[in-house]
Amino acid sequence: MSSDLPGPDELAAAYAETRKASRVTPLLDAPGLAAQIGAAGLWVKAENLQRAGSFxxxxxxxxxxxxxxxxxxxxxxxxxxxxxxxxxxxxxxxxxxxxxxxxxxxxxxxxxxxxxxxxxxxxxxxxxxxxxxxxxxxxxxxxxxxxxxxxLHPFDDPRIVAGQAGAALEAMEQLGCAPDIVLCPVGGGGLMGGVALAVRAANPAAEIWAVEPAGYDGMGRSLAEGARLKVDGGATLCDALQATMPGAAPFAAAQAAGVKGLTVNDAEVRQALRVAFETLKLVLEPSGAVALAAVLAGKVQVTGRTVLVFATGGNIPFDRFAEILQAEQA
The missing domain is CATH 3.40.50.1100 (Rossmann fold)
Known part of the structure; x- marks a missing residue:
């Protein structure tokens, strides 16, 4: 692992400091959804309820x-x-x-x-x-x-990565153990990097998945190739996940932690928004729902396993939220 990456001591120090300001967000047990997908348990870390609406x-x-x-x-x-x-x-x-x-x-x-x-x-x-x-x-x-x-860079900074790791450390405290499978949304990768380092330290056998919107899968492609790549982008509902290349620090963290990538399309994101609203009572923005979308679409084998999903943002106007859900019905 690169010496530039934050180690466990820094992750713990950052978490201790950020707890002074952050809200302890709910870790929602979703037994109905777990049964639907065949998981032993499905938990959603509702970072959309964090102060300022995201992690x-x-x-x-x-x-x-x-x-x-x-x-x-x-x-x-x-x-x-x-x-x-x-x-x-x-x-x-x-x-x-x-x-x-x-x-x-x-x-x-x-x-x-x-x-x-x-x-x-x-x-x-x-x-x-x-x-x-x-x-x-x-x-x-x-x-x-x-x-x-x-x-300041919004994601390509080892200290940003260290600070974001608190979401995973907090979730594992609430869960009482390290999950078998973790899915996390990725734009530039700051949260993914921190989550990956925290989870890998707690469970060397965990599967950790970086979930991106189709066309903006820079992290997934980069991890598959072993070097950072730039992607072309395109139209997407996920306005907060439009980075065309993962940051160097997040990529190094994800690579060191053995993260793998996958993508979801707009239709799958719309379905996740509806399920989050109707089942979990969460209002998510599209970018915050991509990890849940991947689980619901069956993109990861979860049978009999404990799954942790990060729901990362809820900053969306009501009219836009309603418009997206109405389009999903059409």
């Missing part, structure tokens, strides 16, 4: 906690399509760290408003036909250089 607060808090006092005073800048933006803005407000967020102009308005509501300055980026995350990243780098701000 992102965990990594953002630890990253800011690692800054020097001078860096905190200068302020930070990052790019995000919404969920990291909200988590970082919320953490910055509580820590007294000024936060600037570069957000693609077509990012959900609800996420932009919420980020501003936490006190962050939002700068919109116009990307045209270019990949929106790449354009937003370039603008964030320019702002950091011009204004002397500390540049």
């Amino acid at each position: 992102k607060l965990r990594g953002a808090w630890w990253r800011l906690a690692c800054l020097s006092e001078a860096e905190k005073a200068r302020g930070v800048v990052a790019y995000s399509s919404g969920n990291f933006a909200q988590g970082l803005a919320a953490a910055g407000r509580e820590m007294g760290v000024p936060v600037t967020i570069v957000m693609p102009v077509d990012a959900p308005e609800m996420k932009r408003r919420a980020t501003e509501g936490f006190g962050a300055r939002v700068v919109l980026s116009e990307h045209g036909e270019r990949p929106r995350e790449e354009v937003a990243s370039a603008l964030a780098q320019k702002i950091a250089a011009d204004q002397g701000l500390v540049l």
Whole structure:
């Protein structure tokens, strides 16, 4: 394992620190769904109920906690399509760290408003036909250089990976054991990296799956090839999972932990949103539902095994949520 990867001691230290700010999110037992898919047990970690609506607060808090006092005073800048933006803005407000967020102009308005509501300055980026995350990243780098701000990456940072691991550590505390199978949504891979390191340390035999939307399976393809690859993207419901290449730090963590990748399509995501709402009483955004979608679609052999699924975000306007479910019925 790379020496740059956070070890168990850092994961534990990050978890101890982030617990000061994070909410203990429910670990939902879903016996009906477990019976439906043949699993011994199915548990859903409802990180959509985390403060600011996603797991992102965990990594953002630890990253800011690692800054020097001078860096905190200068302020930070990052790019995000919404969920990291909200988590970082919320953490910055509580820590007294000024936060600037570069957000693609077509990012959900609800996420932009919420980020501003936490006190962050939002700068919109116009990307045209270019990949929106790449354009937003370039603008964030320019702002950091011009204004002397500390540049933070939303996922490609070992400290972000360490902070996000708290979601898995907390879930295993609640479960009382390490699961046999874990499925986790992946955009750039920050959560996946942290989850993979935490779960692999607890259960060397666990299956760990990175779940991505079709067209944005950069992590899965990279793991299969043994090197980071860039993908082409395309249309997807999963607006928060549009990274075209996994981060170096998350990829190294996932590779070291023996993670494998799989994809889901929009129809499978719609079905997962409906099941989460009707069965688990959870409102998820499409990006937060991809791991559940993979389980429900039978993409992993779960017979007789204990399965942990991460539901990662719930930042979606009601009208959009209803529109997606109505399209699923059509």
